[in-house]
Amino acid sequence: MLLAELVWPPGTPRAGRSIPVYANVIRHPRGLVLFDTGVGEGSREVDDEWHPTLHPFDEALAGLGHRRSEVIGIVVCHLHFDHCGQNSLFPGVPIYAQRAEYAATRQKDYTVPAWVDFPGARYELLDGDAEPWPGVHVLSTPGHTPGHQSVLVDTDGGGVLLTGQAVYDLAEYEGGAPLDSEDPVYARSVERLRSLKPRRVYVSHDERVGGAAPDRRASP
Ligand SMILES: [Zn+2]
Numbered sequence: 674m675l676l677a678e679l680v681w682p683p684g685t686p687r688a689g690r691s692i693p694v695y696a697n698v699i700r701h702p703r704g705l706v707l708f709d710t711g712v713g714e715g716s717r718e719v720d721d722e723w724h725p726t727l728h729p730f731d732e733a734l735a736g737l738g739h740r741r742s743e744v745i746g747i748v749v750c751h752l753h754f755d756h757c758g759q760n761s762l763f764p765g766v767p768i769y770a771q772r773a774e775y776a777a778t779r780q781k782d783y784t785v786p787a788w789v790d791f792p793g794a795r796y797e798l799l800d801g802d803a804e805p806w807p808g809v810h811v812l813s814t815p816g817h818t819p820g821h822q823s824v825l826v827d828t829d830g831g832g833v834l835l836t837g838q839a840v841y842d843l844a845e846y847e848g849g850a851p852l853d854s855e856d857p858v859y860a861r862s863v864e865r866l867r868s869l870k871p872r873r874v875y876v877s878h879d880e881r882v883g884g885a886a887p888d889r890r891a892s893p
Pocket residue numbers: 751753817838
């Protein structure tokens with residue numbers, strides 16, 4: 674579901690262009706699991722730098738036929754302001770993040786601290802891969818941030834991959850060059866996700882939804 678649009682600030686590779694911010698809803702037999710919660714409200718710094726247009730969370734969820742009370746857990750791909758911004762709508766609900774990611778939020782200007790730590794916040798900190806609910810696989814994919822993670826969901830038709838920002842857009846997942854990283858750790862995470870050959874691929878900042886990864890050994 675689309676939760677926000679941002680505008681790339683001046684001086685960045687895509688200055689002036691719009692960036693969509695998506696979150697995903699996993700319909701698990703036990704209840705709804707969210708992958709990310711988008712951008713929050715009330716940060717002067719974010720408003721001045723990124724000019725967000727917000728889509729109300731409850732309306733986005735209602736558009737999929739759901740409500741907040743059905744949410745049993747949240748997985749955040751990382752804790753930058755545009756992925757955890759509405760965590761505070763869910764006091765008491767377990768939020769799964771990597772321990773390294775949570776530690777990174779102590780750095781200055783890493784995120785909006787009040788959107789990470791709020792009254793009733795309940796973080797479940799992970800050290801690597803985990804399966805918090807049967808069939809919901811949290812995969813450690815560091816690179817964009819030290820504790821980035823992605824999710825692979827088992828479905829009847831095969832795996833559905835939620836990359837988060839392990840790649841910036843679907844073209845990158847499909848083999849394009851990364852936007853802003855030549856880090857080998859980042860590249861290894863991307864290769865790991867490609868090797869899963871999921872039947873569907875969702876990327877946080879891309880409206881396009883992908884299918885199976887191309888087999889790079891096959892001739893065109
Ligand atoms: Zn980020």
